Amino acid sequence: MEVIIRQEQKDDFESVFQLIEKAFEKEEYSDHKEQFLVERLRKSEIFIPELSLVAEIDGKIAGHILFTKLEIVNELDTFECLALAPVSVLPEFQGKGVGAKLILEGHNVAEKLGYKSVVLLGHENYYPKFGYERCSKYNIKMPFDVPAENCMVIPLTKDGLKKVYGNVVYPDIFFQ
Numbered sequence: 692m693e694v695i696i697r698q699e700q701k702d703d704f705e706s707v708f709q710l711i712e713k714a715f716e717k718e719e720y721s722d723h724k725e726q727f728l729v730e731r732l733r734k735s736e737i738f739i740p741e742l743s744l745v746a747e748i749d750g751k752i753a754g755h756i757l758f759t760k761l762e763i764v765n766e767l768d769t770f771e772c773l774a775l776a777p778v779s780v781l782p783e784f785q786g787k788g789v790g791a792k793l794i795l796e797g798h799n800v801a802e803k804l805g806y807k808s809v810v811l812l813g814h815e816n817y818y819p820k821f822g823y824e825r826c827s828k829y830n831i832k833m834p835f836d837v838p839a840e841n842c843m844v845i846p847l848t849k850d851g852l853k854k855v856y857g858n859v860v861y862p863d864i865f866f867q
């Protein structure tokens with residue numbers, strides 16, 4: 692199975708909308724509105740076109756991942772980082788490594804663009820295999836009332852989180 696990971700194009704928007712809807716359909720912890728979140732984020736200032744990626748298998752869009760701009764703020768500094776949200780793979784293609792390819796290529800592109808870290812809210816068993824650690828380890832606080840194990844962060848470079856701590860600030864657009 693050849694999986695091509697590439698930047699999302701305008702022509703992909705409709706397939707991506709449907710794929711996200713299907714991917715999250717049976718997810719217990721989902722509000723089933725992630726496809727609308729992606730539509731809002733694409734039109735926002737925090738959107739980075741190079742970091743909206745699709746996975747194509749035999750000409751079909753089977754997966755999508757989006758990283759947007761975010762800040763970690765403390766009394767002294769503001770640090771630019773990325774939010775990974777959401778990542779979706781069509782149910783019939785899940786468990787075949789497509790999600791992993793999207794995450795790893797996303798990290799690759801993000802690092803090349805100069806981003807130093809990624810935060811996310813997600814399944815505690817999935818993301819650690821890519822190097823994600825608990826935000827609490829770095830004294831990074833998420834604005835959500837969720838278990839600490841679901842709040843994760845990864846440095847994209849060796850010193851990506853050096854001296855970085857504070858509150859993660861998600862723009863309002865995430866909550867509309």
Ligand SMILES: CC(C)(COP(=O)(O)OP(=O)(O)OC[C@H]1O[C@@H](n2cnc3c(N)ncnc32)[C@H](O)[C@@H]1OP(=O)(O)O)[C@@H](O)C(=O)NCCC(=O)NCCS
Nearest residue numbers: 714715778779780785786787788789790791813814816817
């Ligand atoms: C989560 C998701 C993107 C993973 O993509 P995928 O292509 O199925 O994942 P991969 O094939 O790369 O990885 C499969 C591995 O992840 C594990 N995994 C997949 N989904 C998981 C989940 N929801 N929780 C925990 N582990 C999960 C599998 O057990 C498998 O483990 P293994 O490598 O040890 O065998 C995909 O399952 C999906 O779209 N789920 C619905 C939407 C969703 O929940 N998105 C994430 C929001 S945090």
